[in-house]
Structures are given as structure tokens and as C-alpha cells.
Amino acid sequence: MAFGSRRVLVGAHYGLRDWLIQRVTALVLIAFVFLVLCGVALSGHLDYGAWAGIFAPVPMKLVSVLAVLALCYHAWIGVRDIWMDYVKPAGWRLALHVGTILWLLYCLVWSIEILWSV
Amino acid sequence: MRIADAATSSFSPLSELRQNSAATSQSGHRAFGSDPTMKNSNPPDGTARSQIRNIRIDQLRNYRLPLPGIVSILHRVSGMLLFLFLPLVLWLFDLSLSSESSFDRLAQLSQNWVTRVVLLGLSWALLHHLCAGVRFLLLDLHLGADRVAALRSSVAVFAVSLSLTLVLALYVFGAL
Numbered sequence: 001m002a003f004g005s006r007r008v009l010v011g012a013h014y015g016l017r018d019w020l021i022q023r024v025t026a027l028v029l030i031a032f033v034f035l036v037l038c039g040v041a042l043s044g045h046l047d048y049g050a051w052a053g054i055f056a057p058v059p060m061k062l063v064s065v066l067a068v069l070a071l072c073y074h075a076w077i078g079v080r081d082i083w084m085d086y087v088k089p090a091g092w093r094l095a096l097h098v099g100t101i102l103w104l105l106y107c108l109v110w111s112i113e114i115l116w117s118v
Numbered sequence: 119m120r121i122a123d124a125a126t127s128s129f130s131p132l133s134e135l136r137q138n139s140a141a142t143s144q145s146g147h148r149a150f151g152s153d154p155t156m157k158n159s160n161p162p163d164g165t166a167r168s169q170i171r172n173i174r175i176d177q178l179r180n181y182r183l184p185l186p187g188i189v190s191i192l193h194r195v196s197g198m199l200l201f202l203f204l205p206l207v208l209w210l211f212d213l214s215l216s217s218e219s220s221f222d223r224l225a226q227l228s229q230n231w232v233t234r235v236v237l238l239g240l241s242w243a244l245l246h247h248l249c250a251g252v253r254f255l256l257l258d259l260h261l262g263a264d265r266v267a268a269l270r271s272s273v274a275v276f277a278v279s280l281s282l283t284l285v286l287a288l289y290v291f292g293a294l
Contacts, residue, residue, distance in 0.1 A: 026251050048221035078197045107204050114212045
């Protein structure tokens with residue numbers, strides 16, 4: 001972002017950035033789904049011990065938090081696009097945007113708590 | 119800058135677009151959604167160009183959405199479903215990980231057919247969102263972007279997501 005005399009005056013330019021982030025986070029989520037599926041396939045009979053064992057190692061917790069972060073950002077861009085397409089009154093749209101952000105942040109913190117309780 | 123370049127260069131993408139649009143409207147095929155550059159570009163012979171507008175809500179019933187369009191709108195619907203049911207999924211995830219007894223409670227919950235149907239619906243949403251998402255990523259890379267390939271890949275999305283959902287359903291309801 002350039003300010004002062006070098007400031008670009010046309011467009012906010014967040015469209016391309018969000019478009020790209022949505023695709024990058026999608027790849028992260030695909031990778032995470034396959035990682036968990038591999039864990040399930042390798043663990044054989046899936047009882048509590050085996051299931052919790054997948055998420056117990058610290059590296060897996062960190063990867064999981066990364067995936068949840070990607071999920072929240074991905075969901076934010078997608079849901080925001082839906083509000084922007086269908087909800088025209090500015091007040092409603094602002095309320096839905098704020099509600100979506102707060103809700104996703106809540107879910108993010110909640111999932112970190114779940115992951116660290118293992 | 120880019121528009122100015124296009125206008126001064128010998129090959130102009132805009133004029134290419136106009137020629138293509140003219141060709142499609144002559145063949146009677148009409149695209150929905152209008153190009154703002156077309157508004158004042160009446161042909162030189164004086165005949166007024168027909169105005170192309172977005173469809174109204176009451177025209178939706180008679181508008182046959184092509185299969186790639188159905189994949190696209192269902193991608194949106196499934197994404198919204200996954201967003202709305204995120205707290206339920208997190209709650210179940212919490213039950214599955216907190217302790218041995220909560221894991222057993224989850225196993226008990228999954229005996230209920232309402233839970234099974236909801237989870238199957240969410241599985242379909244995830245599978246469709248994933249398959250359609252992979253297709254969109256490939257389209258972004260200009261892979262399979264022509265009409266025939268795009269139709270084929272949208273058939274593939276339904277084939278994979280629906281058959282995997284069916285396998286899951288058979289497994290969940292004990293037929294497998």
C-alpha cells in the first residue's frame with residue numbers, strides 16, 4: 001500500500017487479493033482433509049484412543065489451527081460475497097458482515113480450545 | 119491504462135468482444151447480463167440493437183440453467199450450509215475429542231436417524247463444495263475451460279459427489 005504522492009487513486013484492489021486468498025486457503029483445506037483421512041485410514045479400528053491420537057501431537061495441533069484459520073478466512077470471503085450479492089440495504093449488509101466476522105472469530109477461538117483439550 | 123492501450127493498439131479486445139456479441143445475437147442465442155460497452159454501439163445500418171438485461175425473478179422459472187450453472191449455484195448453497203452448520207460440526211468435534219465418555223455419547227447420538235440425515239446432508243455439502251471447488255481451481259488455470267469440457271467436468275462433479283454421498287448413506291444406514 002502506497003500513501004502520499006505514490007498513492008494509487010483508483011480502486012481498493014482488495015478484490016484480487018481476496019480472490020487469491022480464497023484459492024490458497026482452499027488448497028490448504030483440501031490438504032488438511034486428506035491429512036485427516038490418511039490418519040483415519042492408518043489408525044485401523046477407529047475408537048476414541050485412535051481418533052484422539054490423530055490430533056494429540058503438537059505438530060498436528062498447529063497444522064489444525066492453520067487449517068481452521070484458513071477455513072475462517074475462506075468462509076469469510078465466500079459468505080461476504082453472498083451478502084454483497086443478495087443483501088442491498090447498507091444497514092443490513094453491515095450487520096451481517098459484522099455478525100459473520102464475530103461468529104467466525106468465535107468459532108476460531110472455540111476450535112483452538114477444542115484442539116488444545118486433547 | 120490498459121483500456122487506453124487496447125484502444126490504440128491495432129488488435130483491440132473490445133472490438134473483438136463486440137464482433138462476438140453481434141455474431142451470437144444474429145444466431146438467435148441471447149446471453150443474459152449486458153456489456154456496458156454495447157449500449158451506444160448501434161450498427162451502422164440504423165437498426166436499433168435489442169437491449170439485453172438481467173433476467174427478472176419471475177423469469178427464473180422458465181430459464182433453464184445449464185449443468186455447469188447448477189454446479190455453481192450448488193457450490194454457493196453448500197458453502198452457506200457448511201458455514202451455518204459450523205457450530206454443530208464444532209460441537210460434534212468437541213464431543214469426539216474431549217473424553218472417552220463424550221466420544222461414547224457421540225456414538226449414541228449417531229444412532230439417532232435425525233443426526234444421521236443431518237450429517238449425511240452436511241457430508242453431501244462438503245463433497246459437492248470440494249469437488250466443485252477443485253473444478254473451479256482447474257478452470258482458473260484455464261484447464262477444461264471450453265464448453266464441452268466444462269460440461270463434462272460438471273457431470274464429473276455430480277458423479278463423484280453424489281456417488282460418494284450414496285456410499286456414505288449405505289454405510290451409515292448399515293447396508294454396507
